[in-house]
Amino acid sequence: MNFQIALGRAASRLQSIGFGVAVGLAASVAFLAVDAHAAETPAAPAPVARAAGDGPALWAIRDADSTIYLYGTIHMLKTGAAWGSDKVDAAFDSASDVWFEVTDPDDQSVLGPLFQHYAMSPDKPLSSWLTPQEQATLDTAVRAVGLSPQQIDPARPWFAALMIATGPLKAAGFLPENGAELNLRARALAAGKPIHGLETLDQQIGGLARMSDEGQMTYLRRYLATYSTAADQMERAVAGWSAGDVAAMDRFAFENGRGISEEVHQIFLAKRNADWANQIETLLKGSGVSFIAVGAAHLAGDDSLQQLLAAKGISVVRQ
Template identity: 50%
Template sequence: MTVIKSLKTARAAGRTILGALLGLGLAAAVALEPTRALAQAATAPAPAPRAVPQSPGAGPALWVVRDADSTLYLFGTVHVLRPTTAWGSARVDAAFDSADQVWFEISNPDDQAAIVPLIQQHGLSPDRPLSHLITTGQLTLLDNAARSIGSNAVQMDVFRPWLAALTLSVAPLTRAGYDPQSGVELTLKARADAAGKPVHGFETIDKQVRILAGMPESEQLAFLASTLESWEDATVELDRMVEAWAEGDLATLEAVAVDEMQAESPALYRALLVQRNTDWADQIQTLLEGSGTIFIAVGAAHLAGDDSVQEILGDRGVEVVRE
């Protein structure tokens, strides 16, 4: 393989990982500190709402669906951000403040106590250690990546491939200053809690864990191989993606976070995006049968591309307008 082809392959793999990080709200919560979470499932006090730096431009994209008595806003999120990322928007703030209720992918993305037993049940496999499933070269890469987060290949040997991949996807991001506490969901959830707005989820934590845990082992191993191949370059790609998201640049966001995943990992693309977007479109249509104003915030990958929530709704005759 030539150097140029190798770099292109790593870049594509990195974008597949970014699509996964943008497509699964649980990603940051599960992946950031699983070894610590497994040792101690403690919940932190509810955080106070944090100030978000204001975007110099229009800010991230926002869509709206309306009928005679309902207004539903759709907002794409990034699950981990640097605290200094400028994504604040008067337009988004006004939409959020007007909402009677808030919907996320899951209602409790910050609930480590709920996540830990699911990791123990679906993420560990002592009878099929990673060292028996991957090559010697991959095991060396795994150990190097694991040491960057204070772990090692021996400690992660009991991880199923999906959990190892998800864990190591985030490892270089935390070193670069990305933090789930600065992510959009936790920021908006703190605001919703402070304002007394009911918070709902399209899915449960259990379902999100099962999405990856239920993939065939071959697909999990492909996910892990992509992660090991590209983990050192993930920050550069995420920086580009976050910049596009914060500026409302949908074309770049789609190319970086969605198209590569579809091309490089069709199974992951179907599991993380297509199937769930279809289910969420069903639930949004049910919400439209009610009344009031709802603010919906889900990973930005779900609101980009030909299989986005908006495209599915549009195909069903539901008009979705970008604000």
């Protein structure tokens, strides 16, 4: 959906194997012992329940010898969520290769060192930044994801935000293993389709970790302020996405980007979209059919991929 949720999914994965491992408080060998991909070519997942109407929005770019499909995804969904559609299946099946934000969002050998490097700042504990009321909310939030306030206190603000952002979503039944991208990735592997990434995990996590201190605190305070309403917001976002409601996605992109701060918008959406638009322009110079699946916020709101491609003279047409 957006970068926050995408990285929240990674943080959620780390929670499942132990916070201490994720931040270097235990031997990294224990982290690497968790094999998220025991089978390199898993069986294709069961068909997704069909969405009402046309389902989530699908876009296409065409020239004389190329077709590139753009599809927005939600990274955390409830079991049995209805988002399948004939048009998306046909587009996906026609593609010779598939692109995601990263090739493997759960690559443990990469995630471990990245979070160890970027996640902690014990010389600036969170408790030194927060008001008593904010600290109380944080304590409640981290306990809900199985951590103690003492464990989270040495974390950098961006990482603490991720650790608490997924808590109310998971409690409401939104799970990363049900996400649209993981489903599509498994289908691509089962079909033997080559998988490419628009960026690396280091680019994703490093970009967030290099936010200014003020920006990180603004980001954390946003999730502290919206902790009690996060699940309801996700319900609305999923309903809009599954119905192909672009206006609903525009609102969600704003609320989780520029609505937080201009810095968040630039880091999570604008700069990444500009890079991806350049890559898509290059891809279009080739031939064949490609399917690109990225968080739905990248195809909505200000600085969307469609707008940036249009500025290059590339027409993107909704299917």
